Amino acid sequence: MKFSIENRARLAFAITVLLGVVVWLIWHSLASARFTTYQILTQDSVSGLIPGAPVEFHGVDVGTVTEVQLTGPRSVRILLEVEKGAPITRATAATITARGLATRGFTGYVYVLLEDAGTDQRPLTAAKGERYPRIPSTASRYVSLDTAISQVNQNVQVLTELARALLDDESIASLRSAVENLQQVSHMLAENQESLSAIITNTQQASDRLGPLLDSSNNTMKGLERVSRMLAQKQEHLSSIIANTEQASGRLGPLLKSSSDTINALQLQVLPEAYRTMANLNKLTSSMDRLTDKINRDPSILVRGSTPPPLGPGETK
Numbered sequence: 001m002k003f004s005i006e007n008r009a010r011l012a013f014a015i016t017v018l019l020g021v022v023v024w025l026i027w028h029s030l031a032s033a034r035f036t037t038y039q040i041l042t043q044d045s046v047s048g049l050i051p052g053a054p055v056e057f058h059g060v061d062v063g064t065v066t067e068v069q070l071t072g073p074r075s076v077r078i079l080l081e082v083e084k085g086a087p088i089t090r091a092t093a094a095t096i097t098a099r100g101l102a103t104r105g106f107t108g109y110v111y112v113l114l115e116d117a118g119t120d121q122r123p124l125t126a127a128k129g130e131r132y133p134r135i136p137s138t139a140s141r142y143v144s145l146d147t148a149i150s151q152v153n154q155n156v157q158v159l160t161e162l163a164r165a166l167l168d169d170e171s172i173a174s175l176r177s178a179v180e181n182l183q184q185v186s187h188m189l190a191e192n193q194e195s196l197s198a199i200i201t202n203t204q205q206a207s208d209r210l211g212p213l214l215d216s217s218n219n220t221m222k223g224l225e226r227v228s229r230m231l232a233q234k235q236e237h238l239s240s241i242i243a244n245t246e247q248a249s250g251r252l253g254p255l256l257k258s259s260s261d262t263i264n265a266l267q268l269q270v271l272p273e274a275y276r277t278m279a280n281l282n283k284l285t286s287s288m289d290r291l292t293d294k295i296n297r298d299p300s301i302l303v304r305g306s307t308p309p310p311l312g313p314g315e316t317k
Contacts, residue, residue: 091118
C-alpha cells in the first residue's frame with residue numbers, strides 16, 4: 001500500500017515529535033543526574049526573582065531557580081536545581097540578593113546567594129515528610145539603585161517634615177537672636193584680643209610650671225604609698241602599741257591624781273617646815289661665824305671663857 005504525501009508528512013511530523021520527546025527525556029535524565037533539587041521557604045519579599053535566575057555559591061554559578069511559588073499570604077517556596085558537586089551542607093544558608101541598578105529589567109537581576117553560615121559540615125538531607133532538602137534562608141539583601149533611591153526619597157521626606165516642624169516663626173526668631181549674640185561675642189573677642197593673648201601666655205607659663213609640681217606631687221604620692229605599705233606590714237606592731245598606749249592612758253589618771261596630792265602635801269606641810277629649818281640653820285651659821293671671829297681674835301677664850309662686858313650706868317654686880 002502506498003502512502004500519500006499527506007500521510008508521509010504526518011508520519012514525519014510524528015517521528016520528529018517522538019525524537020524530540022526522546023531527546024528531552026535523555027537530556028532531563030542527564031540533567032537530573034547532574035543536579036539536586038533543594039527548596040527555600042521564606043517570608044521576605046522575593047520581588048524580581050523568577051524561574052531561571054542564577055544560583056551562586058560564594059560567587060560561583062552552581063545552578064538555577066526552577067520555581068517560585070506563593071504558599072501563603074506571607075510565605076514563598078523557591079525550588080533550586082544545584083549541581084551535585086556544590087558543597088551544600090547543613091551550614092549553608094540562602095540569601096535573596098539583588099544586583100545591578102534595578103531589581104527588574106536589563107539593568108539588574110535578582111539571584112539566590114548560597115554561603116556557609118555555620119560549622120556543621122554534614123550533608124543536607126530532606127526532613128521527614130518533605131520531598132526536597134530545605135536550605136535555611138536569611139534576610140533578603142536588596143542593594144539596587146531603585147531601592148536605594150526609594151530609601152533616600154523616604155529619608156528626604158522625613159527630614160523635610162522634621163524641618164517644617166522645627167523651623168516655625170518662633171524657632172527662626174530664636175535662631176536669628178542666637179546669630180546676633182554670636183556676632184556680639186565675636187566682636188567682643190576681637191576687641192579683647194590682646195587680653196586674650198596675655199591670658200593664653202600666662203596659661204602657657206603656668207602649664208610649664210605645672211610639670212615640676214606634678215612631678216613633686218607624684219614623688220609625694222610614691223612616698224605616701226611606701227609609708228602606707230610599711231604601715232600595712234607593721235599593722236600588728238601598731239595594734240599592740242595602740243593597745244599598750246590605751247592601757248597606759250587608763251593608768252595615767254590615778255598616777256596624776258596621786259602626784260597632785262603629793263605636790264599639795266609638799267606645798268602645805270613639807271615646804272614650810274623646810275623654810276623654818278633653813279632659817280634656824282642660817283641663824284646657827286651666823287652665831288658660829290661670830291664665835292669663830294671671837295676665837296680668832298682672842299684664843300684664850302677657849303681656856304678662860306669670854307669676859308663679861310663692863311657694867312653700864314646704873315648696873316651693879
